[in-house]
Amino acid sequence: MAGWKSMAFAALAGLAVSACSTPGYRTLNPSCVDPFPDAKYNRDGHQDTTYLVAVMAGRSPREAALLSFYNEAADDLALRFAAPQVSVWASFGGWTYRHRIVGVLHSLHGGGPEAVDRRRADLQRSLANRPAGENADIWQSGLIIHALGDSYAHTTGVGGDQGAYGELYGHLFDGHSPDYVAMRPPVYRAYIEALYAALEVPGSADRAAFEAFSRRIADLPSGAGEISRFVETIRAARDDVAPAPRMDCEALAGRLTMREVSRFLRELEAGFSG
Numbered sequence: 001m002a003g004w005k006s007m008a009f010a011a012l013a014g015l016a017v018s019a020c021s022t023p024g025y026r027t028l029n030p031s032c033v034d035p036f037p038d039a040k041y042n043r044d045g046h047q048d049t050t051y052l053v054a055v056m057a058g059r060s061p062r063e064a065a066l067l068s069f070y071n072e073a074a075d076d077l078a079l080r081f082a083a084p085q086v087s088v089w090a091s092f093g094g095w096t097y098r099h100r101i102v103g104v105l106h107s108l109h110g111g112g113p114e115a116v117d118r119r120r121a122d123l124q125r126s127l128a129n130r131p132a133g134e135n136a137d138i139w140q141s142g143l144i145i146h147a148l149g150d151s152y153a154h155t156t157g158v159g160g161d162q163g164a165y166g167e168l169y170g171h172l173f174d175g176h177s178p179d180y181v182a183m184r185p186p187v188y189r190a191y192i193e194a195l196y197a198a199l200e201v202p203g204s205a206d207r208a209a210f211e212a213f214s215r216r217i218a219d220l221p222s223g224a225g226e227i228s229r230f231v232e233t234i235r236a237a238r239d240d241v242a243p244a245p246r247m248d249c250e251a252l253a254g255r256l257t258m259r260e261v262s263r264f265l266r267e268l269e270a271g272f273s274g
Contacts, residue, residue: 029072046146050072050142050149051244052213055242069252071142071149083102105147107123108164109166122271123147127144147268159186181217185230209241
């Protein structure tokens, strides 16, 4: 039996590794290198949205770029932090870590509508209570933003109001559909409103620019055939707000360790209201 388990683990780990490929920041983050022409399926919803909303909310381009990087790192550094990969290898003796990554960082908690509302409010409050500006713990804010975005995206129903996907399978049976902005624009607009409110710096924010962007999203036709149009619109908005600053993304990626991230997610979860 032990030999069978070892072989099964090796096979599943191999699947996780093959799904990981090169971290996207090496080819797809405009703050790291020249962006690759084909965006990963949900980089517009996490990476680009964080940057443009943070700048509109009054954060500096450098701070916005760091928040954007650490938000997307939850998917880019796949073997350590992405839900599909961790769901596989951590199912063999790493259930606590699996829960923190899948249930907390990626908001796949399986709760009903009221639980979804509480999780969104808790994450928004946690983010709003963090200090503005570049600091040693800014990676924590980036991870909170990822969890906040997923607390909207990883829900069921046209309006995201029928509960969250659960920890066991996530949205496996719905593919990447929940992560496409084009599939449910109202859910995305609700998310960016929450993100803007949490990041807003009074006196520096540009509410008019934010509202104009939100209207642009509302005016686009939705559906699977419009995915590329949303990607292009969000990317163009990012380019409009401020040029991407250059960063040492290899060093930033190396800053994130499984131990520290797990400890932080434990603390974050302890502050949830229910």
